[in-house]
Amino acid sequence: xxxxxxxxxxxxxxxxxxxxxxxxxxxxxxxxxxxxxxxxxxxxxxxxxxxxxxxxxxxxxxxxxxxxxxxxxxxxxxxxxxxxxxxxxxxxxxxxxxxxxxxxxxxxxxxxxxxxxxxxxxxxxxxxxxxxxxxxxxxxxxxxxxxxxxxxxxxxxxxxxxxxxxxxxxxxxxxxxxxxxxxxxxxxxxxxxxxx
Amino acid sequence: xxxxxxxxxxxxxxxxxxxxxxxxxxxxxxxxxxxxxxxxxxxxxxxxxxxxxxxxxxxxxxxxxxxxxxxxxxxxxxxxxxxxxxxxxxxxxxxxxxxxxxxxxxxxxxxxxxxxxxxxxxxxxxxx
Numbered sequence: 001x002x003x004x005x006x007x008x009x010x011x012x013x014x015x016x017x018x019x020x021x022x023x024x025x026x027x028x029x030x031x032x033x034x035x036x037x038x039x040x041x042x043x044x045x046x047x048x049x050x051x052x053x054x055x056x057x058x059x060x061x062x063x064x065x066x067x068x069x070x071x072x073x074x075x076x077x078x079x080x081x082x083x084x085x086x087x088x089x090x091x092x093x094x095x096x097x098x099x100x101x102x103x104x105x106x107x108x109x110x111x112x113x114x115x116x117x118x119x120x121x122x123x124x125x126x127x128x129x130x131x132x133x134x135x136x137x138x139x140x141x142x143x144x145x146x147x148x149x150x151x152x153x154x155x156x157x158x159x160x161x162x163x164x165x166x167x168x169x170x171x172x173x174x175x176x177x178x179x180x181x182x183x184x185x186x187x188x189x190x191x192x193x194x195x196x
Numbered sequence: 197x198x199x200x201x202x203x204x205x206x207x208x209x210x211x212x213x214x215x216x217x218x219x220x221x222x223x224x225x226x227x228x229x230x231x232x233x234x235x236x237x238x239x240x241x242x243x244x245x246x247x248x249x250x251x252x253x254x255x256x257x258x259x260x261x262x263x264x265x266x267x268x269x270x271x272x273x274x275x276x277x278x279x280x281x282x283x284x285x286x287x288x289x290x291x292x293x294x295x296x297x298x299x300x301x302x303x304x305x306x307x308x309x310x311x312x313x314x315x316x317x318x319x320x321x322x323x324x
Contacts, residue, residue: 019233022241027233031226039221044214053225060229064236122213129210148211180207 012077013070020067028063035060037150038081044145045089045144047134055092067084075159081158086142091137119164140175148170 001133007029018026038059042052059081070077133141139161146157147168157168259268 001320019237020240024237026233027230027237031229031233034219035226035229036221039225040198040218043219049219049222052219053221055230056221057224061232061236064233065243067236068240122217125210125213126217129214148208149214151215174205176207179210183207183210189245 010166013072016063016067016070016077017072018055019064019068030063031060034063034081037078038085041082041145041150042089044130044133045086045138047094047130052094052166054086055088056109058088076156079156079159082146082152083162086160090138124145126187128183129179132179132186137179138177140171140178141167143171144175144179150177 007018010018010026010029012030012034015026015030024046035056039052039056042055042059043049046052046055048159062079062084063077133145136144142161143157146152146160147154152160154165154168158165162169163171259265262268262271
């Protein structure tokens, strides 16, 4: 078994192979590296903390189970996980289609913010964006989050969503236009005049 | 700067905040994830360690109490032989019963233990 420190620099794939070979420390590193990212993506898609935690746990469980069958070099583990989370979220949204849209707050204000005003404004921005994202159609929301928040490249997003790169570009463009409109309507209420 | 560029810039400010302040999961979530990992890992390393005990119903418990499948087979065989003898008894047995029930040799003090169970072999014994 390798020491924990030496594992922190290992790639996701190497860690998954170690886990498949019975190394429990590899799971610790993978959980701390990928767990929060998987949760954040699920939360942005669903807007519900409890649901997002359930989805993240299920996605990681599937990763543990698939570890022995993982074929190195075929796909990035993060791409695979984002695809699993996307599918789980779509399933949940279909199941709870009639539920009211949640406007739950996800992020804490960042440490070291320059002033109370700035902290509050960042919190307001974060909440406003999350609320606006939930008004987008599912596919647009998914594409915008992956492109503009998770900062993934279009080919990787296309692989996650099972569509062409052109379709990704179209979805993100339409999604951003819709977001701009929603957020612009709220501009005065949220006090973002300073940005102009 | 066009209106479109300005809108893109403004939207990008929201995305920057979102990237810098990701929603954080509870600490309990990582505990749950690690518990799952350990269950999967243990099951793979030692498959029998986490095998759930087999659930048995009342009937199977009784069957196991009386000796399991061999005992059940033996009891079934004995029951079938009993039914078969009841339906189609051997000739010597019918003669014995008839003579005791209808004949003069029966009285209440006779013990069933005294019945000659080898009555059908009298010819053989008589012949030496």
